Amino acid sequence: MHKNLKIHNKSDKPDNIVLKENSIIENCINVEKQLPKYMKDFFVYLKSAVVSSTRLAYLEDILFFCKYLVNESDLTTSTSCTDISIDEFNNIKARDINLFLGDYCSRYYKKTNKNTQVFENNNRSLARKKSSLSSLFKFLYRNEQINQNITDGFNPIKLPKPQPDAIKRLEIDEVAKMIDAVESGQGLTEKEKIYWKKTKLRDKAILILFITYGLRLSELRELNISSFNFTRGEFKIYRKRGKEALMPLNKTCESVVLDYIKSERTNSDYLEVQYKDALFLSLQNKRMTLKAIRELVIKYTSIAMGIPRGSGYSPHKLRATSATSLIQYGFSIYDVQNLLDHDNVTTTQLYAAHKKNVKREIVKNFEWLEDKKE
Incomplete structure (x- = not known):
């Protein structure tokens, strides 16, 4: 990948979004160079079939498989991934894929200069990984590069069904404690307070933006000042698969964003x-990193929940907090699905399951008849 990638942006998207997309594409090109040349048609297919982030994930999975073929199997005589022949790919059976996924991938080792790391x-x-390989082998078969479609013989991989009770999120009172901590500095160490005063x-x-809109981490990081139209009371975000979305601004969010821009953020005139x-x-006056x-x-x-620092919740848990809170306040799952950009309403229904507990508490504390004891 080019370290100092520059783009000539002719779209209406901000430069940081275009640069991010092109950085992923550069990574894709870098991985493609490490794979056999006869996969070029597949690379072209991926460009139009999936978004760039998915394309990169597929390519990395396929490169991982090819490295396995070279270093861990007797399915090729090649010493590098680029040299694996199409004939060797044609001889791969479903059983070989099943052994790769079920035996090797579930637990494998990487040796470094100092030690051996175990990966699971x-x-x-x-x-x-199965999906990535299925996509490759199906394409090579349709493209008449291999003789058989072996994907029907791939073993099924059972995924656990997500359970509503297992969804981690903050309770309403914990959200209040979290906001109080960021406003007052209460719960922070003396060292943390030094930085807190500046940020x-x-x-x-x-x-506030996380818990109000359930934004994804990358969506929040890529926000610009120009994303906000305070006159219209809205801001624009860029979601997965290149989708753009306009989000309405409520008074709280408008207030905290403007307060930060006017009172704390470095003036743009002094920035790169x-x-x-x-x-x-x-x-350091650079765009904040995801980390x-x-x-x-x-x-x-962690302060809000009164637990050790390392045990605190990730931004995705604030997304779950936003979803469950909205549903508890009475918004329909379809409204919440639209706000949070869930692909399937069944995802949103998992958060709606928490509403059952609210109903139980309401009924429990709303008795018409007194309990009569003889």
Whole structure:
């Protein structure tokens, strides 16, 4: 990948979004160079079949499989992935894939100069690798490059059904404690308070946006000042699969964002060109990293729940908090699905299951007849 990738942006998307997309594409190209040339038709197919992030995930899974063929199996005589022949691919059987997924991938080792690391994949990760390989082998068969479609012989991988009770999220009172912590600094260590004094308005805006809109981590990180139209009371976000969405601004969110911009954020005149429009800045006056935002959320959620720092919740748990809170306040699952951009309403229904507990509490505390004891 080119370290200093520059783009000539002719779209109406902000530069940071276009740069992010092109960075993923550069990574895809880099992985493709490490794979056999006869897969080029498959690479072209992926460009139009899936979004760039999925394309990269598929390519990385296929490269991982090819490295397995070279280093761990007797299915090829090649010493590099680029040299694996189409004839060798044609001789691969479903059983070979099943052994790769079920035996090797579930637990494998990587040796470094100092030690040996053990890696494990859960069923969800194995299912994605299976999907990547299925896509490749089906394409090679349709493209008449191999003689058989072996994917029907791939073993099924059972995924656990998500349980509503297992969904981790903050309770309403814990949300209040979290906001109080970012406003007052209560619960922070003396060292943390040094940085908090410089970033409390930024941190508050980040947390409020997370719990109000259920934004994904990447959606929040890529926000710009120009994303917000305060006159119209809305802001634009860029979601998965390149979708754009306009989100309405309520008074709370407008207030915390404006407060941060006017009172704490470094004036854009003093920033490097690529960061002039970035909304959330680090103390180094650069766009905040995903890691920094994640650590910020973990810190404040741990204070809210009264647990050790490392046990706090990730931004995705604030997304779950937003979903369950909205449903508890009476919004329909379809409204919440639309706000949070769930592909399937069944995902939203998992959060709706928590509403049953609310109903139980209401009925329990709303008795018409007194309990008569003889």
